Amino acid sequence: MSDPLLEVRDLWVRFPTRQGIFDAVRGISFQLGRERLGIVGESGSGKSMTGRAILRLIRPPGIVEAERIALQGANLPDLDEPAMREVRGQQISMVMQDPKFSLNPVMRVGDQLAEAYLLHNEGGRRAARLKALEMLEAVSINDPERVMRAYPHEVSGGMGQRIMIAMMLIPNPQILIADEPTSALDVSVQRQVLSIMDGLVRERGMGLIFISHDLNLVADFCDRVLIMYSGRVVEVCDAAKLQQATHPYTRGLLDALPRLDDPVRKLAVLKRDAAWADAPSVAS
């Protein structure tokens, strides 16, 4: 792959507990180019922790260790907190699962968008307002003027998530990390939000890390997929070839899904093998 935007090498996330250290992410490595990279896994597989660890958003007592998280020459673990704050938003942005919890409930949408602009740019309120309007239009919101005046509880889930995407793209980051961005949305709205995100990411030549539990969605939407199990990457494959995946865990996940075109009386049940958790991570 030519010039990776982000290179992660030997990333660990650990949590001290009463029963000893719990390793949520266990030494994974991957590279991200100007592409859409999917990270799939079940709850507890460490996929969200991976996204958060890159931005150092793991709260103490959680510990993040990595040999390298290289972003354009800089090694993120070496940066101090003020420098890290510059990276967040400016270079790497993150969209979380539920817009209800990531928007400020007592601030108008327009003010929140303007704040995101003013934090990262020189320029007055007028410029911020124009930028906010422009971004709302970019995420296909028809009446941006009204939405600017609205409070978060006055907009729907799909619109809230589009507002979040607009806000995250205002500082013009090179990388967007989306953690289950559409899981809280209806299927019909899901598609719309994804295609808006897709368009913006392509247009700007950004790298996207798309974290999801939904195999089919990721296969449809991403270029490459990492499959995580118990803190490790068990398989890496081209999204288009996901149906031909070979690892028994990936196969198990695919077979456990009911299909409209292939009725069965009983669904295949995933049989877990302790060896999967012990096998070393697949590098990509």
Next chain:
Amino acid sequence: MSAIEINGLNVWFGDGRDRVDAVRTASLAVAQGESFGLVGESGSGKSTILRAITGLAPTWSGRISVEGKNLSGARRSRDFYKRVQMVFQDPYASLHPRHSVDQVLSETLHLHGIGDIDRRVPTLLDDVGLGPRFRFRYPHQLSGGQRQRVAIARALAGEPHVLLLDEPTSALDVSVQAEILNLLTDLRAERGLTYLMVSHDLPVIGHMCDRLAVMRGGEILEIMDVDQLRQGTPTESYTRELLAASVH
């Protein structure tokens, strides 16, 4: 005799200016031993129908009858709850955090007036594929799938004929979803249960149900066979859109 029959059901919340009509003139009939699905987007009123049946949505009009008996208002008899039980979406929220599995099931058996509780609890656990070692655990010591099994065991305690399933696997991982759906399939086959199941996931409804109703904005748009869904030939254009959005 139908297990569930609903005619011209209206359910609303609030009044005057704030009135929301959650369900409008909905009619459907579920035969004894049938598995019937309700699909639609959030806010389409699918869960509200289940809530009206169980008495959790007190303001409704129209006719609801369960096993030939007409229901009224929000009060339901003890006998009703022995025949009809509901399983909720979120097993994290539907189990009391400070009650052990044993307390949850014993209390339910007691309320149903069933004796011999000490022997019945392990049997119930066994029915849902949980061993006796789970009996004295608290919800936080269980995984999501295990909690949902406890919730199903609780629903089965009174030996109901009808189960109302409100998105029973939406909060679970796909591998766990497969286990719970298989359990529900087996239970229905063994006991001849009737299911009325709500889901936004068309493949899940396709797997579990014989017939389904598609809802939008509180109204039932169409009722069809699962075969019709599988072949992708619904009558309404809205159902086709829904199908296109959910099949990858």
